[in-house]
Amino acid sequence: MPAVRGDGMRGLAVFISDIRNCKSKEAEIKRINKELANIRSKFKGDKTLDGYQKKKYVCKLLFIFLLGHDIDFGHMEAVNLLSSNKYSEKQIGYLFISVLVNTNSELIKLIIQSIKNDLGSRNPIHVNLALQCIANIGSREMAEAFGSEIPRLLVSGDTMDVVKQSAALCLLRLFRTSQDIIPGGEWTSRIIHLLNDQHMGVVTAATSLIDALVKKNPEEYKGCVSLAVSRLSRIVTASYTDLQDYTYYFVPAPWLSVKLLRLLQNYTPPAEDPGVRGRLNECLETILNKAQEPPKSKKVQHSNAKNAVLFEAISLIIHNDSEANLLVRACNQLGQFLSNRETNLRYLALESMCHLATSEFSHEAVKKHQEVVILSMKMEKDVSVRQQAVDLLYAMCDKSNAEEIVQEMLNYLETADYSIREEMVLKVAILAEKYATDYTWYVDVILNLIRIAGDYVSEEVWYRVIQIVINRDEVQGYAAKTVFEALQAPACHENMVKVGGYILGEFGNLIAGDQRSSPAVQFQLLHSKYHLCSPMTRALLLSTYIKFINLFPEIRTQVQEVFKQHSNLRSADAELQQRASEYLQLSIIASSDVLATVLEEMPAFPERESSILAVLKKKKPGRVPENEIKDSKSPTPLNNNHTNDVNNTSTNSADLLGLSTPPTSAPNSGNTGVLLDVLGDIYSGKSVNSSTSSNKNWFVDPKKFVCKNNGVLFENDLIQIGVKSEFRQNLGRLGLFYGNKTNAPLQNFFPTMQWSEENNAKLSIQIKPVEPILEAGAQIQQMINAECIDDYTDSPSISVSFVCNKVPHKINIKLPLTINKFFEPTEMNGESFFARWKNLGNTNQQRSQKIFKATAPMDLQAAKTKIIGFGMQLLEGIDPNPDNFVCAGIIHMRSQQVGCLLRLEPNRNAQMYRLTVRSSKESVSVELCDLLVDQF
Amino acid sequence: MMQFMLLFSRQGKLRLQKWYVAHPDKLKKKITRELITTILARKPKMCSFLEWRDLKIVYKRYASLYFCCAIEQCDNELLTLEIIHRYVELLDKYFGSVCELDIIFNFEKAYFILDELMLGGEVQETSKKNVLKAIAAQDLLQEDEAMEIALRDVGLL
Secondary structure, three states: OOOOOOOOOHHHHHHHHHHHHOOOHHHHHHHHHHHHHHHHHHHHOOOOOOHHHHHHHHHHHHHHHHOOOOOOOOHHHHHHHHOOOOHHHHHHHHHHHHHHOOOOOOHHHHHHHHHHHHHOOOOHHHHHHHHHHHHHHOOHHHHHHHOOHHHHHHHOOOOOHHHHHHHHHHHHHHHHHOHHHOOOOHHHHHHHHHHHOOOHHHHHHHHHHHHHHHHHOOOOOOOHHHHHHHHHHHHHOOOOOOOHHHEEOOEEOHHHHHHHHHHHOOOOOOOOOHHHHHHHHHHHHHHHHHHHOOOOOOOHHHHHHHHHHHHHHHHHHHHHOOOHHHHHHHHHHHHHHOOOOOHHHHHHHHHHHHHHOOEOOOHHHHHOOHHHHHHHHHHOOOHHHHHHHHHHHHHHOOOOOHHHHHHHHHHHHOOOOHHHHHHHHHHHHHHHHHOOOOHHHHHHHHHHHHHHHHHHOOHHHHHHHHHHHHHOHHHHHHHHHHHHHHHOOOOOOHHHHHHHHHHHHHHHHHHOOOHHHOHHHHHHHHHHHHOOOOHHHHHHHHHHHHHHHHHOHHHHHHHHHHHHHHOOOOOOOHHHHHHHHHHHHHHHHOOHHHHHHHOOOOOOOOOOOOHHHHHHHHHOOOOOOOOOOEOOOOOOOOOOOHHHHHHHHOOOOHHHHOOOOOOOEOOOOOOOOOHHHHHHHHHOHHHHHHHHHOOOEEOOOHHHHHOOOOEEEEEEOOEEEEEEEEEEOOEEEEEEEEEEOOOOOEEEEEEEEEOOHHHHOOEEEEEOOOOOOEOOOOEEEEEEEEEEOOOOOOOOEEEEEEEEOOEEEEEEEEOOOOHHHHEEEOOOOHHHHHHHHHHHOOOHHHEEEEEEEOOOOOOHHHHHHHHHHOOOEEOOOOOOOOOOEEEEEEEEOOOOEEEEEEEEEEEOOOOEEEEEEEEOOHHHHHHHHHHHOOOO | OEEEEEEEEOOOOEEEEEEOOOOOHHHHHHHHHHHHHHHHOOOOOOOOEEEEOOEEEEEEEEOOEEEEEEEOOOOOHHHHHHHHHHHHHHHHHHHOOOOHHHHHHOHHHHHHHHHHHEEOOEEOOOOHHHHHHHHHHHHHHHHHHHHHHHHHHOOOO
């Protein structure tokens, strides 16, 4: 047993030894249970426990907790200790509370008074104990109780330095919980001036605080820039003896330097004050110069501390992005690190260079290191370093080096670690598309990707190559020829079959002239893969075959034979069976004219941002993948909240699929967004009839309007129907806008409500009539009033019938009148939320829960927007897990009001959500749950 | 800001945990398990940094103990290594060539020392002298109290 200082607790040491001597897990648990029973009886029975014993037992409980066991008693004893006037007892009381008590505990109320007393103590050791405890717990209650006391301690003239340090960081912690705690006005300048404090420890702590304050209010704290620069300048020019104990392994004040450099990254270079700017540049130059000096010590601590400052300086140089000279010097310095023997340095240098590559000043300088980076990608022993190299290659890629980099990445992909393959595939696909001058090269690259890493090629990638081939005439023949060749490989990946099937179905005719790829050969080649493929791919191939019938009438009988084979029970999959029999009928019944129309070549896809890029952005929420050279900065302060920006640009999950909204989508294709469904539905029996009259329907999913009130409800070639709606309490007003898109009037124009009497008693609807004629190019508005009387499910539809050019049309659309529209958001704090939550959860009748898979890769920003659109109050910061959403709201009905609580828990790893709704009415919980379930 | 610091042994036993953000106990255990497994699986020459969820993990091994910190994207990795080192130095100075046993038997001291070095996830005091001075002052208070009790027990006070 090692010797203990202060005042040792023998009983505790004996207990720890006992535990360590346990031979098995069981023995350990037995010993612990015995001890717990002992402590429990001591706490319960004997009221005469003295402070020392209490302390000892509380310590034992702490130890048991640290071993990983749950502790559910002893809190009151700890509270007692905390308010003891003996320091040794107080300290253990504080420790127990800090380690074991979570933010939302009732216990906090009990200790606030004791903490207040200690905060007012004349002994700085007591004051610091109190401050550390406040900072450790950092709850809103703490902020409320001490929000005025701590700023006072921080700037008061008679506070000791050690207390000031703790006060600064304690305040920072409380500021993070509740932003309104910081007093403004004259406090601002007093806080800023802490940067001038004599005591280095105080400045170090204060800089962290100021950094956080600046992020919230850059303008107000602008004064800190010149002070920070002066302080930094004094440190970097100091000799290592000047700062005494704040010099760390011959590096003067590395922690403070890094914090100051970070603080300065909240601002753009101070253009209006050339003096400050000049001094800052001198500092940065000095840091770069020092990097070239021989090390003052061989210890890794010296080089780490020195380089920590250097990397932070480089971050600032990159952030400022205005001094070409500094940027290039930074780049050269990082280049040297690329071949350093320390893995850590190589890792950081690659990472930092990624950012340099995006600056117009240093992009070229980064490119000089291309060879070394390629070597790193291939040779590094540690996969995380190889990953950094891949990121850097991606960032430094431009028109001039794209072919080489893409080729190197493709080569490496064959042996790359499984963990980084998928991301590499996305990166290669993006670079190939972005820098393709010759689209045959692009097609080659993507087909190579599929060949080398087929399992890692996601849908988005092969959708994209098809979009591009369809949109570019010049590459179609080449694509057909290349896929045909690729398909001849004995073991070719299923993704290759998909791409091959699709492209030959569209453009097989372009290579049919060559005997080696005659229609029959193409067909046999594809069909030889059929049996090896999944049902999805088989369905796609069937669609290719029907397209072949149109392209190559000469192989019609062969193809029909295959359809026949698969239209009966031999095809176990119902979808395939149906497809085969419908295609077969189509090929038999339809005349060649009809076939030619129905099976026409796909129209071009609308040009859009690559959907692959969105996928890549989502894969890396923490880090922004960049392959874009920024413009130089404008001289305004900015919040560097890059992550949010990125999330906002890629919120719409539908965009991911790229193909989910092609110009010819079918009314009942839902949101599957799969190529073969697009084909399949058009040619299935029912749609053939309706699509002759209006073959361009932009189908709008009614679920989309669960979380929004305005937008386009329906659109096709003839008509556009938009909606605007507003709700107050249990009343709602909808305006429907009908726009005639044709050159002819729409006659007998009658919108009628589809909502049963029975339903109308729950949600009463009044619709104002409109004129029976909608003139060419005109728009009319129709008002609908709704009143929620009782709870209901589903939502009313409206049926719009009209005659255009003597052809009658009828359109059915759901109105966005789901029950959640009558929500009134309700603000409440965490405590009352969870109290109600518990209350409502007592019986199963009042809650509803669904667990479901995310429909698209998870994007919490988008989910948040939807949740807010759903109408409830989003209660931020009350759930212990920051990813969870909790909301509260009241649904207003004429007869009653129903309070509802909601919790949505995303699980990123499993890509699943759990949605729980609790309300005072079961039917409401169930309906709300149903409405929201497919939204994410 | 540092989000948490974990100390664990080569056998994967957690020796100390300090959380600067509030998580439910279940989540803490899950995170701890996950990181211990990940880090123990890494080879000695590998990089000391890794990306994990949206955080950066910085770790270093000292004898039989691993020190592992989770920091945010904007934090400095190299300097976090040196926070770990400074903490080890402090423990070493306080216990006199520290070993794993010291931390097991005197876990409360390990916490008190860490609380002087870091507060709310930020570095508070980097001077070794100042931290040790603060700890010594705490010990002195305790010893005085212990002395007082002893004197009272024998009837001298």
